Amino acid sequence: MSMASRAASAPEHATPQPASKAKPSKTRRHGKLRRHLANIYRLTIKELRSIRADPIMLVLVAYTFTFAVYATATGAKTEATNLSIGIVDEDHSDLSHQIADGLTPPTFRSVTEIGANEIDASMDSQRFLFVIEIPPKFQENILAGRKASVQVNIDATAVAQAFNGKMYIENVIVNYVTQFITRREGAMGEPVKIVTRAKFNPNLNSSWFNSVMQVINNLTMLAIILTGAALIREREQGTVEHLLVMPVVPGEIMLSKILANGMVILAAAQLSLLFVVQGWLQVPIAGSPLLFLFGSCFYVFTVAALGILLGTIASTMGQFGLLAIPVILVMMLLSGTQTPMESMPVWLQYLMNVISPTPHFVVFAQDVLYRGAGLSIVWPEILAMAVIGAVYFAFALRRFRHVIFGS
Template structure:
């Protein structure tokens, strides 16, 4: 109990030090409020207000119908251009899509032939290009099938798609939650590392060295104090910003997510302390931690699916706690998974956290002895 009381008091000291640092306070508030809202509402992957041009060489009722089917908010009002202007307008970046309707298009449909409609796509915006081309293809197919139900160009079967967990296919539902998860990783590493470096820069590390506390107690205090701040901020952000402000439903248990976040904090805060033991200043710590955070966020499955990565990279990323945290967070928050589904990921998180803590504790002890 005496050791636990020491850890508690040291943690309170950490919280007071954090509260006295206005830059870090502003960073925490910004990261879990405006940064999440701005990215969720600004970084859209669906097609919205895409510029589209039409080369109508048929000038028939069906070609006019196809133009009228390209409606807002997915597309801007279609602009008619000539065939010899396609390269010019595409090179200038005026249009993302150019639809070429060939001559005698309506006559060929009536005769039962299968005419071809060409779609030129500016694929520099990959997400919008891929989704928009699919939208246009579906629009053309549906309009032709409605206008000529007996035409051979109609689809031989009816394909019904049902989207689960995100029925409206809104990217904000995915982006908002993933921003919370990624920001948990970033701030946990930064705050825990900054706590140690702040001790050195302010000269208070010497005070700790003469106190009747062990390096493990000092480290545990920094972990629980900074982890508490991150868990509380992430939970409030999930409730206030994601659920209330952005209207994103959380399907699963918030308590289970908080428990998983506590496990995750144990590993990433230890990682932050480990990196800080190799740094002598905040500038050096920032240079060391930036590439690590980029890799943990981009390759954890929060940006692209793990299945799309090479096999060797998937295996390597299994040693990253962020990979398992992203997997169980998506299962809980999106699909409503319970402990029976996510317990393997939580076991992996526990094992990785123990390993990181052991390595960080050994390095932290050696660093304090060197300072002594």
């Protein structure tokens, strides 16, 4: 080949075309994304195998979303049911007998008539929670328009039942006295009759509320504990050092732990909602379970990121437990699952809605499962959970890089 032809051909190879330069760059980006996804997939499979190899943890998850939900829903009732009550009837009139007959199951057990000298002893021995004392000439004083009184003795050590039962006893006495007077005097009855209709829970059954709220509490607890414990376990066993020599980045490790534990928890929660809440407890679900699952994904991602964050702060499993317990308790107690958010101070409501995803998830779950709300109504709560989750994940990722990778 001549020198002229070699010189002429040199510029062709020295100056590549712009299109050929852009194409490899785009291909490299796609290849990098595929490599990240492949790493996350393989690490997630590793985490799932680790969960499968821990039968104690699987039993804990199964128990938490089955018997724990049922026991909390049926055993922690706040309404007045099956209350023990005695009555001291010193009047022995038609009105006193009607009042005694009006205290019926299931709110009260069968009324037991006792003597006045038995009141203190029976309440001290916890035989009765309530004792009603109707004085002599009670009916006579009512008909004569004179002042009449009934004494109700209450064992207030059982605060919730004492308050609810007291209100029910007051209503029974007032209603029967009013009916007795109107019948004797030939009156037309009460001029105004109030009819109350309770929506979404007509019988005011607390198990309908407690069961769903317990599922939410269990989601919170297990998402934090399982993800944080997975990180602590690897740090204590030294297997986390194996990841340092692998071609993986901190974000891939975090996402794999969140995905693996999140999938297990979400599957258990959905099965609990279907078989325990709807099937076993007979709680009607008005909304879409799929929409609830969709919103739960954002919530589990957020609290799992919080679990990773706590796992980077603690260095041992004991420290993690001591750190996680107060965080979980605060999130549960100030979320609306135990007490209404409206009963808290305004500044505390604002603070919890800013730093915690749990109040948003409680509102989301109640709107979807109780009221049948659609995505057009609950999207602000999903957005709030997503924003809080992004902040938690970013902060946890920074801590993870610093603690585990030393960068």
